[in-house]
Amino acid sequence: GAVVSQHPSRVICKSGTSVKIECRSLDFQATTMFWYRQFPKQSLMLMATSNEGSKATYEQGVEKDKFLINHASLTLSTLTVTSAHPEDSSFYICSANDSPGSPLHFGNGTRLTVT
Amino acid sequence: QQQVKQSPQSLIVQKGGISIINCAYENTAFDYFPWYQQFPGKGPALLIAIRPDVSEKKEGRFTISFNKSAKQFSLHIMDSQPGDSATYFCAARAGFQKLVFGTGTRLLVSP
Numbered sequence: 278g279a280v281v282s283q284h285p286s287r288v289i290c291k292s293g294t295s296v297k298i299e300c301r302s303l304d305f306q307a308t309t310m311f312w313y314r315q316f317p318k319q320s321l322m323l324m325a326t327s328n329e330g331s332k333a334t335y336e337q338g339v340e341k342d343k344f345l346i347n348h349a350s351l352t353l354s355t356l357t358v359t360s361a362h363p364e365d366s367s368f369y370i371c372s373a374n375d376s377p378g379s380p381l382h383f384g385n386g387t388r389l390t391v392t
Numbered sequence: 393q394q395q396v397k398q399s400p401q402s403l404i405v406q407k408g409g410i411s412i413i414n415c416a417y418e419n420t421a422f423d424y425f426p427w428y429q430q431f432p433g434k435g436p437a438l439l440i441a442i443r444p445d446v447s448e449k450k451e452g453r454f455t456i457s458f459n460k461s462a463k464q465f466s467l468h469i470m471d472s473q474p475g476d477s478a479t480y481f482c483a484a485r486a487g488f489q490k491l492v493f494g495t496g497t498r499l500l501v502s503p
Binding site: 281388 | 488
């Protein structure tokens with residue numbers, strides 16, 4: 278089955294630093310990957326849609342300069358949280374499918390804690 | 393109209409019982425309805441999905457019932473086990489558009 282790998286699973290960083298999260302599709306090529314944010318006991322909130330070789334599409338209210346997304350290959354997308362602050366602490370999850378309209382598969386998420 | 397309403401918010405079921413989670417939608421363009429299971433600290437895992445051309449789909453102990461006229465769909469977990477304790481999300485999508493998630497249901501199956 279389709280496997281999406283996310284790294285790291287947990288990261289702690291100091292306020293003001295940047296953190297990069299990687300999302301890889303292991304056994305399929307993903308022209309599109311999605312980045313979600315999830316607060317405790319809440320649903321998933323789509324942050325942006327990442328398209329290979331082009332700029333990401335951000336959802337309303339998501340700061341594109343704070344959450345930099347790069348989708349340089351068909352199997353890798355990265356999310357960089359720039360100048361992180363404690364309010365950026367959250368669970369970030371990526372997902373991908375192998376073709377438009379096919380089932381969406383999720384990574385195991387990254388728990389970001391900003392101190 | 394893009395919302396998917398999910399209920400209940402939380403559910404406690406005895407081991408061996410049936411867990412039922414319901415979702416409702418308004419957007420008639422939705423044509424794909426998956427259910428995801430999420431354990432604490434993990435990403436959601438696709439459990440089962442249905443398209444509106446069928447009224448029911450069963451995979452093992454998990455069944456989706458779909459009522460197109462009522463714009464509702466539900467997840468039934470038969471013979472619920474403690475290992476099924478997790479948060480369940482329904483979702484919906486129209487064509488190639490983004491997935492819209494429900495608010496989630498925390499299921500606890502008591503031994």
